Amino acid sequence: MARYALRRVLLAVPVLLGVLLIGFFLMQVVPTDPAVIRAGPQATQEVVDAIREELGLNRPLWAQFGFYLWRLLQGDLGVSIINNMAVTQELSDTIGPTLELMFASLFWSIPLGIGLGTLAAYWRGSMIDRCIMAVSVGGVSVPVFFLGLLLIWLVGFQWQLLPFTGRGGPLWTWDGIQAVILPAVTLGGVFVGPVARMTRTAVVDMLTADHVRTARAKGLSEFLVVLRHALRNALIPVITLIGLQIGFLLGGAVVTETIFSWPGVGRLAVGAILSSDFPMAQGTIIVLSAGFILINLGVDLLYAVLDPRVRLS
Secondary structure (H helix, E strand, O other): OHHHHHHHHHHHHHHHHHHHHHHHHHHOOOOOOHHHHHHOOOOOOHHHHHHHHHHOOOOHHHHHHHHHHHHHHHHOOOOOOOOOOOHHHHHHHHHHHHHHHHHHHHHHHHHHHHHHHHHHHHOOOHHHHHHHHHHHHHHHHHOOOHHHHHHHHHHHOOOOOOOOOOOOOOOOOOHHHHHHHHHHHHHHHHHHHHHHHHHHHHHHHOOOOOHHHHHHOOOOOOHHHHHHHHHHHHHHHHHHHHHHHHHHHHHHHHHHHOOOOOOOHHHHHHHHOOOOHHHHHHHHHHHHHHHHHHHHHHHHHHHHHHHHHHOOO
16 A cells, blocks of 8 residues: 555656646746836836846746746745745645635535435436436536625625625634635535536446345345445545546635635635736645645545555556
8 A cells, every 4th residue: 555655646746847847937928027016116127137136037947947946845935026925924824724615615515415426326217316416417507606606695695694705713613614604615516516426327337236236135224235335336436526526626716715705825826816926826836736636646545445456556
């Protein structure tokens, strides 16, 4: 198991380097000069040139990228051009709220999606199956921003049941729980449909397998047959989809955090890009990309836990 995990970690290293390279050069093609932003609109050309030399912007691109990697190895992500604060400090203040939002979204959406998919598979062809699949298709079709704005208008303005702006506090407090409900429902709402559909497909295939028929022949209850022998063996494709969808949730978190003014990495990334704060934008790209890579690494390790044959491949 350790050897398999080490191999997957080593494969993730070149992927992260590629992301760093692409993110760095994308920031270079933006037609905004960071030195001009740092100096201000009234600065003279001499001041701008001095700032360019201070930031190393007058060096060749390959030298800038090499220096950038060297600083990353030392844990230095640079300083924000806008507020002159360390990027690592700003990121450390926003990673926590983003993780809270992700956890709150997955906490209810994954069990609900798997449960609905299992029910639809067991009662396949019935009205229950059709209703669950209709809801799943509808959930996939609704954009994140539309669901968020609908919840804000309905639950926030009309009914005034829950707050919809900002973070009320840590997730373990009552104010924090109230504040995270609407963003978590918005972000997790688009997650339920794909999980339910994949679970239904996988469980339907497993219910006709030989080992399931053998379990029924032994006199096991339908609950144990479906849960232990069908659902467990059907989880590998479901986990694959969950891993991919969690990665896409990082993109959805950018929209959700912006709509609900949630102080997370996604909202920080949007603000950095709009204000041409290149060090901050590059830092948020690194964090979001590393999160996506870690999620896929976790999915690969779960494969090995659920199916020992994966470790031998």
